[in-house]
Amino acid sequence: MAIVQMQKFHVLTFLKEQELVLQALQNFECAELLPAENGILVSENHFVKENANSEIEQFENKLTQVLSGREFLTNFLPKAGLLQKLRQKPKTYSLSELNTQFDALQWEELLLALRKKDKRLRTLEQEKQELSQAEDELNRWQYFDDQPEILTTLKQSVGYLGTLPNEQFPSFTHDLAKYPSSYYEIIQQTSTTTYLLILIHKTNHKLVERLLLSHGFAQYHYPFVGKPANALAQIKEKRQAVLTEEAMIKAELQKMQTEFEQLTLVAEILNSKIVKLKNQELLLQSKSITSLAGWVPKSEADRLEKALAKATNDHYYLVFAEVSEQEIAEVPILLENNRWVAPFESLVEMYSLPKYDEIDPTPFMAPFYALAFGMMVADFGYGLVLFLAILLAKKFFYLEASMGRMLTFFQLSAVPTMMWGLIYGSFFGVTMPIQLLSSQSDITEILLISVLFGYIQIFFALILKFYLLWNHKKQKVKAIFQAGSWMLFLISGALLAIGFTIIPDGPWTQVGLIGLIASLIGVVIGGSFEGETFAGKIGTGLYGLMDLTNYMSDLVSYTRLMALGVAGGSIAAAFNLIISYFPPVARYTLGIGLFILLHGINIFLSYLGAYVHGLRLQYLEFFGKFFEGGGRAFKPLKASGKYVNVNATDNNKQEEQR
Template identity: 35%
Template sequence: MAIVKMNKFTLLSFESNQDKILEELQGFEGVQFIDLQDPEVIKENEIFETLDKGKAGKDLSEYEDSLSKVKFSLDLLKGYVPKEGMLSSVLNDKKVISYKDLKESVEQGEWKNIYHSLKEKDDKISELNNEKSKNETDIEGFKPWQNFDAPLSMLKELKETSYFVGSCAVQYEQSIAKDLEELNVPYFVEHINKTSKDIYFMILCSKEHEELVSDAIKKYGFNSLHLSYDESPSKIIESCKERIAEINAEEDAIKAEMAKFADKVEVLQLAYEYFTSLVERQNVKENFVKTDKVTAIIGWNEVDNNKKLEERIKNIVGDEYYLTFEEVKEEERENNKVPIKLKNGGFAGPFESIVAMYGLPQYKEVDPTPILSVFYFLFFGMMLSDAGYGLMMALVCGFVMMKTKDREKKNTYKLFFFCGLSTILWGAIYGGWFGDLLSKYLGLNIPILINPTTDIMTMFIMSLAFGIIHIFVGLGIKAYLYAREKQYAAIVFDVVSIYFIIIGAVMLLAGMMAGMTSLEPVGKILLIAGIVILVLTAGRESKSIVGKAIGGLNGVYGLTSYLGDIISYSRLMGLGLATGFIANALNLIINLFPVPFRWIIGPVLFIALHGFNLAINALGSYVHTARLQYLEFFNKFYEGGGNKFNPFKLSSKFVKVTDNNDSVSR
């Protein structure tokens, strides 16, 4: 299994057939278009500059408007649709519908009726909210005037008397009183209310003195009360509160009516998929160039699908097309321009997600997934290391894996199913079944191949040995890539030299620490030979003798990174011990409860505590196993950074939309 082989296709067709072809290709879901209007592409193909640029179709605005209405309706109903439970989200797959059925369903127009009904209700709620806000503002505005017990209409009925009802900052109270006295005209003042900031009052005077009084208070920032009501302030507040209660009741009634549309969400979701696909189909035209009558489309597709692609085009436009396929050029390969799709089946397939998190390989590289899958499988179980936990993972993931048909979900569950199997394997080797539950508390004689409490050094050496093997495999892949490029000398300089150094160092250590003195001479020879090769060749890229010498010394200094890489694998032991020891401690805590409380509380605590330990250490195992792949393994041969193959396809956010012609495309 490897990187899927790609090639570039060029399709010329009459512009009148463009929409039909795009609809067919969208259902085919097997091509990724190249933007022929990109300046870099034009620079490489100057002929494109002389052609007209493709533009989105005239129907785009209509589709976008419809999509906007559908989104509005879905967003509005979001609060009325019961949230899917965690178990349901795990087990339930998306509904599957063919594009033909989708199109027929949406074109019946039911979504429009739903939208108009919801829009009308939403507008009414907005109107009520505005009125509610006005009433709340009025309540706040008239609260300071509650002591004014006369109807405001009485002020409006005054004929010979002018009135000033309003407020000023409290610090101007004495100044206003003084200025009014100095006017030497008859007036009447009533203080209605006073706060820490403002003073509220009413002034009455004859109409002939209105201007004098107005000028006297205006300079102090007099804020006049707007008399839009006739009742007294207390009655106004009461009326506003009553109206707010009525508005709330109206809103509740409207929301209850809107909630009845919750069962229409699927209709809107289908409309969303349909119009999203149409919008994408129109927008993608901006990747093309054209003449008056002919459109040029260039893109990538899988080599194995060449025949299927041509069949699809021929079925839709007959012989009115021109289609050619072109192999990947060396320049495109080297410049990382080829989109990447991985194809791994069976055991390795679920582990593609681990590779993708780091970065897909470039087209010139190899797919590391098959080899990574083996080491990830081994290392995860070695870190989690409890067979009971592994059994729980395998059972749960195996169950949901069989229930779901969604490929992405199935691969995720399958990944953790395999991790569960690995954990069972290593847990059985270490004798861990929910810690020491079976052996210590249930009295069962559990076979143990490696005892974590007494064989720590064995686990440590085994972890480092796995690390060396892992690193050697990475270097081996590097050697393969050199051989593929016919750089045979580089294999000796960059790979064999490291093999010699590591093997020689291991043999020397084994001779000194384990008394295997016969290994020491061979180890010395390999170690010295490797260092000599490294010193002489690590700086070979430099043109000067000094540069070569410095490069050689840097190469030797770089050996310390290999020591760090190998020591990093001690986490295989560390996390394995942590899981087991924590599980043992949890069993001890539960056992501290006296009988009969132990039998009542114990099962609940057992599930909660061991569930927490499983979750935390499974997460740690997932992260640290990935870390060993990314930092200790990939850096030996892998560059990554490949661009994912993103085919032109139908929208499937809420439901899975399938092609009308699966027999041809799949």
């Protein structure tokens, strides 16, 4: 339960073995490469860096094309249901299997075929829109039972097809009646527009044209050939042919699940090649030698050497070095905890990974967080629901590693939730026969327990700070005055509280008062270490006393353990009271559904509040006392694993054991 010890390694091998070495390291999955010039072996030989930008760009372009084709197919493949997705375990491949399939798959031809289908579908969509517009247009004029172009052949008259707003139609007909050599016919009329045929004798057409314009007449120029009804039938026939072809192409795409999976494999292979090429740029090369360096967990050093020996046929030179004090800030961080603590690592990662010379706070934080979480929910029924729901999800559904770790985290937090539920005697807001503390009548006792919980955690944080300072060279005095003084302050405060309340006749008050004075003097001395000048030391020392308010506010912050637990229990009891007022029939019908709904909402809000406020207590009140962080995560060279599950061949057995 600690930060994994790292070693720096450096490898020299023949240039012709470079590809095999990189492939072996990607299979190895436990080595992070660093720029070779920062490695252990320093040489004045003619080593240069390889520029793989053009090759990387080439693979990135291919990956973009594959992802585009994959996304195109996604629009047509049948969508799996949520439960089906959760129950379906994805296939797992080794890198060698992926590379073998990459050579066998005809993915470039597949992408070409998909692009053609995509282009054809876009063309058909455009044709469909144009035909739909033409159909709408012809639907308005289909009742004109002649060829509109005949209007251009009239000798004594002028003919128009056009539209008129309905509100202008009465006045238009009235005014048109003044011209006896004029004729109009309604082709169709909608709620807003009238579609007209108008015939005018040539002697009056100038006057009638002005009349038409004054009434908002819009002339229509017929773009088709033949009668509108016949043109409409042809348009519908063309549109049906377009729809049929479109349906055939989509039906073909819906059957391409295998091709989709092939593109997924290709995407993973290309992405893994890009990862390898970016790491390749960290290497140094001469005419015949490749130089590479990196970090490896100390426990994996022997396995690394075996992998390199196999890849190069023993044509390599490998050296290891322990982490020096100057390299501490550069060492990547890998946490290693047992199965009960590892799920809480995500909380530390959200805050910050520790530095290499710090301690992993996860095992120290985990029990405090779990107990605080349980106290803020504090209902046996709520904890039982969470525990069983996650247990069933793990049994019947496939969960990714990150999701599985998160669910395990909540499942572990459900155990103290049930424990505190038994202490409070609460089961879905109903009081159980056995009840050690009542969230209704024992508020003071619960408040004192919450503050005591905070006191213990803060004191424990100071012990960790003392330990860290004491283990650093030349910081033992700081450990005494910057951590020990505050520990003495908390102990003295507790003695004063005992002397004033529990045992007023004992020496506890005097001892506590002396300890309090001594601790404050120690705080001033500890703070003075941060000043550079004499005046600065006095100022920083006195300023250290300001932390008194911080410690008091930290203790007050833990009262949220009482507040959230009591609030959640009171809300649950209120829901039960509301349902109890229902008549018997409604209580066991509508009431059951309402019980599930209301308590479901309360469970969600209780868990959310416990999760967020639990984080706040750890990050501010606990971590703030001893933990700095600032470490960077260990990022070994391996397959990307972004699109499919990938296990290195050499690691399959190890993964199964885990």
